[in-house]
Amino acid sequence: MTGFISNIQRFTIHDGPGIRLTVFFQGCPLSCWWCHNPECIPDFINSNGFTVKEFNEKQLLGEIRKELLFMDESGGGVTFSGGEPLKQPDFLKNMLIACREEEIHTVVDTSGLAAQKIFDSLMDFPDLFLFDLKIIEDILHRKYTGVSNRLILKNLETLNNHNKNVIIRVPLVPGITDTDENISNIIHLLSGLPNLRKINLLPYHAMAESKYIRLNIPYKLSGIKTTDEVRDNKIKEIFLRAGFDTSLGG
Numbered sequence: 226m227t228g229f230i231s232n233i234q235r236f237t238i239h240d241g242p243g244i245r246l247t248v249f250f251q252g253c254p255l256s257c258w259w260c261h262n263p264e265c266i267p268d269f270i271n272s273n274g275f276t277v278k279e280f281n282e283k284q285l286l287g288e289i290r291k292e293l294l295f296m297d298e299s300g301g302g303v304t305f306s307g308g309e310p311l312k313q314p315d316f317l318k319n320m321l322i323a324c325r326e327e328e329i330h331t332v333v334d335t336s337g338l339a340a341q342k343i344f345d346s347l348m349d350f351p352d353l354f355l356f357d358l359k360i361i362e363d364i365l366h367r368k369y370t371g372v373s374n375r376l377i378l379k380n381l382e383t384l385n386n387h388n389k390n391v392i393i394r395v396p397l398v399p400g401i402t403d404t405d406e407n408i409s410n411i412i413h414l415l416s417g418l419p420n421l422r423k424i425n426l427l428p429y430h431a432m433a434e435s436k437y438i439r440l441n442i443p444y445k446l447s448g449i450k451t452t453d454e455v456r457d458n459k460i461k462e463i464f465l466r467a468g469f470d471t472s473l474g475g
């Protein structure tokens with residue numbers, strides 16, 4: 226079996242514990258206005274300087290093994306990100322099993338959007354999920370990501386019910402995801418999911434804009450201010466006060 230991979234980044238430190246290898250899967254069912262990896266959204270793209278490579282499991286495992294020394298010394302491992310890794314579920318599952326056999330720590334960085342059957346069949350394999358929670362109000366979720374959040378929230382509930390190891394990542398996009406209403410909706414939702422207590426808030430930055438220009442895709446957030454540190458810290462305080470183990474940055 227093969228998987229389509231848009232990029233492999235070495236020595237990453239924000240995609241899970243320790244020093245990691247981050248593997249970016251090609252293809253994502255969402256199209257978030259703030260996406261930092263717009264080249265990963267289509268199922269296949271090979272233009273404007275962005276290439277997609279096809280790997281079989283053995284080849285990808287070979288790339289992962291090259292970093293074993295750093296991973297072991299730092300308590301790191303491999304992070305499957307994207308795009309949406311769950312969009313290539315069989316390849317992802319095989320990689321998770323192969324890594325487990327070699328005792329390599331695995332993280333799946335996901336939007337949470339996958340059919341329930343797929344999600345259920347995969348959830349036992351990663352050591353940790355990084356689960357993006359963007360917008361609770363579904364009309365706004367559809368507007369800013371192109372899809373409903375119904376399945377995403379269902380899958381999040383499944384992780385809670387099975388007491389999986391999860392860090393929820395909330396991108397703080399000014400005026401879109403960082404609004405008082407959305408933050409209070411997130412806290413309200415999580416109050417019903419007591420096993421999910423770790424939050425990582427991700428400040429917004431516009432570094433991806435140049436990629437949009439290269440890909441000739443309009444950047445819909447052009448002109449909005451980048452991160453507002455005071456506001457982001459205030460949001461961190463709100464989550465801390467609500468009892469969450471909260472970090473800001475990443």
Ligand code: SF4
Nearest residue numbers: 253255257260308336
């Ligand atoms: S879910 Fe992630 S990869 Fe997919 S469009 Fe949104 S930000 Fe980009």
